[in-house]
Amino acid sequence: MNQQLLIILGIGLLALGTYSIRFAGFHLGAKFTFSEKYQVLLSNGATVLLCAIAVTTTFFEGQDFAGFARIFGVGFALLLVWKKVPLLLVICLAAAGTALLRLLGIE
Amino acid sequence: MENRSLYHPMTTYSLIKKLSKDTTRSIFFVCLATSVVGMSLGSLAASYGLALWIPLCLSVFVLAGTAEFIFIGFLAVGGSPIAAAIAGLLVNLRHLPFGIAVNELIRGKFSRYFGAHIMNDESVLFGMAQPDFETKKAAYWLCGICIMLSWPLGVTAGYFIGTAIPDPKTFGLDAIFPAILIALTFNALKNKSTRKAAFAGSTLALITTPFLASGLPILISLFGLIFGRKK
Numbered sequence: 121m122n123q124q125l126l127i128i129l130g131i132g133l134l135a136l137g138t139y140s141i142r143f144a145g146f147h148l149g150a151k152f153t154f155s156e157k158y159q160v161l162l163s164n165g166a167t168v169l170l171c172a173i174a175v176t177t178t179f180f181e182g183q184d185f186a187g188f189a190r191i192f193g194v195g196f197a198l199l200l201v202w203k204k205v206p207l208l209l210v211i212c213l214a215a216a217g218t219a220l221l222r223l224l225g226i227e
Numbered sequence: 228m229e230n231r232s233l234y235h236p237m238t239t240y241s242l243i244k245k246l247s248k249d250t251t252r253s254i255f256f257v258c259l260a261t262s263v264v265g266m267s268l269g270s271l272a273a274s275y276g277l278a279l280w281i282p283l284c285l286s287v288f289v290l291a292g293t294a295e296f297i298f299i300g301f302l303a304v305g306g307s308p309i310a311a312a313i314a315g316l317l318v319n320l321r322h323l324p325f326g327i328a329v330n331e332l333i334r335g336k337f338s339r340y341f342g343a344h345i346m347n348d349e350s351v352l353f354g355m356a357q358p359d360f361e362t363k364k365a366a367y368w369l370c371g372i373c374i375m376l377s378w379p380l381g382v383t384a385g386y387f388i389g390t391a392i393p394d395p396k397t398f399g400l401d402a403i404f405p406a407i408l409i410a411l412t413f414n415a416l417k418n419k420s421t422r423k424a425a426f427a428g429s430t431l432a433l434i435t436t437p438f439l440a441s442g443l444p445i446l447i448s449l450f451g452l453i454f455g456r457k458k
Contacts, residue, residue: 130311131284165452168424215406
């Protein structure tokens with residue numbers, strides 16, 4: 121089979137598969153009414169996933185160490201969130217802090 | 228006639244006005260950052276000599292950044308596109324629990340088919356972080372649609388600008404994604420059982436990341452829920 125056709129198949133598989141996963145999640149959630157206990161569990165589950173994504177993307181780039189600049193930038197953001205700084209400012213300062221450290225030669 | 232007022236698209240539009248200014252601005256800023264990351268994906272694809280339709284179709288039809296980087300990365304080293312798709316699907320499995328968690332925000336006869344497509348880390352995150360149903364729904368849709376537009380635009384622009392664009396890291400943009408995740412899950416973490424589960428799950432993900440295929444450590448974090456159970 122030629123490479124172009126394989127790539128089309130690959131993209132098709134990834135797109136359809138991803139959409140099916142998304143829709144299946146929605147469908148399962150909409151079809152069944154969960155007791156309050158399970159609703160709490162599901163909402164905790166989403167929070168756990170989001171936190172795990174936050175922590176792994178802070179420390180890793182793929183499977184490699186992400187470098188200290190990003191870790192300090194995100195740590196700074198955490199401090200600002202704790203101090204109840206508005207979200208937009210948190211975002212800008214996290215990026216600016218990380219960029220500044222890199223400018224200073226910390227990677 | 229069924230009562231569909233809560234799920235009508237026009238209602239969503241009017242709900243957006245109920246979002247706080249900080250939320251709306253943050254969503255736009257995050258989408259701007261997303262388009263810059265999209266530019267890096269586009270320029271990466273161009274530097275590997277891939278045709279434009281490859282990153283463009285990925286960004287429109289898959290609409291999940293990490294999986295797309297993995298797909299392009301596989302092609303770049305001459306890997307099989309089918310293996311690339313399977314690796315991407317592994318990363319995207321997290322949308323299953325996401326879908327269950329946000330299902331109430333995307334109901335509607337036709338809009339659910341579209342609402343499911345715009346489900347991604349950012350839209351789920353902004354959706355869940357709002358105080359009530361109406362603002363949750365507005366934030367989910369606003370963020371989802373803005374990402375759906377800004378991501379492919381960024382990818383296309385990046386492809387044509389090519390290697391001339393600076394690395395997003397120069398501006399510290401790679402810190403934005405974990406920063407908003409932390410900022411928007413912060414309130415949920417005030418609950419003790421949620422905090423225990425999230426801490427255990429994140430630790431598990433962190434330890435396993437160097438050893439497992441990408442996507443798996445995130446799924447393993449769900450075992451953290453065991454630690455968050457009420458006795």
